[in-house]
Amino acid sequence: MRGFTEGKRITEMILGIDFGLKRIGLAVSDNGILARPLMTIEYKGTSKTLDRLHNIFGSMHETPQYIVIGSGFEQAKSFGEAVENYFKVPVFFQDENHSSLEAEEYIRQTLNQHNPKKVKELLDAVAATVILQSYIEARKGGK
Numbered sequence: 001m002r003g004f005t006e007g008k009r010i011t012e013m014i015l016g017i018d019f020g021l022k023r024i025g026l027a028v029s030d031n032g033i034l035a036r037p038l039m040t041i042e043y044k045g046t047s048k049t050l051d052r053l054h055n056i057f058g059s060m061h062e063t064p065q066y067i068v069i070g071s072g073f074e075q076a077k078s079f080g081e082a083v084e085n086y087f088k089v090p091v092f093f094q095d096e097n098h099s100s101l102e103a104e105e106y107i108r109q110t111l112n113q114h115n116p117k118k119v120k121e122l123l124d125a126v127a128a129t130v131i132l133q134s135y136i137e138a139r140k141g142g143k
Contacts, residue, residue, distance in 0.1 A: 017067060037128065
């Protein structure tokens with residue numbers, strides 16, 4: 001298995017994942033302080049999705065220090081284990097209760113986006129941002 005770390009510098013970058021059986025939202029934090037949406041990809045089974053993630057991050061010059069996955073689905077745990085084994089990067093789980101609701105509210109109010117198609121396009125990546133930001137905030141509180 002290929003790891004993110006081969007020939008790349010490990011930084012404070014963190015990857016956040018909002019796991020779903022149709023779509024997966026991705027978010028990153030470059031500094032361990034503030035999360036931002038990255039993109040949404042289709043879930044096409046674990047193996048194909050891991051390859052897609054590898055392709056997305058393969059061209060980066062840095063590697064995530066760790067990955068945070070929302071723990072709302074039972075399948076998220078097994079997906080997280082597969083991610084950890086594939087990329088050789090620690091995976092942590094964060095409660096994702098209400099992350100989609102918070103994301104939708106943010107899209108509608110802050111981004112002033114009300115087109116249902118556009119909201120759906122943004123929802124998973126913004127939900128991943130909510131999950132990752134929640135993890136970062138909880139980690140700060142624990143220090």
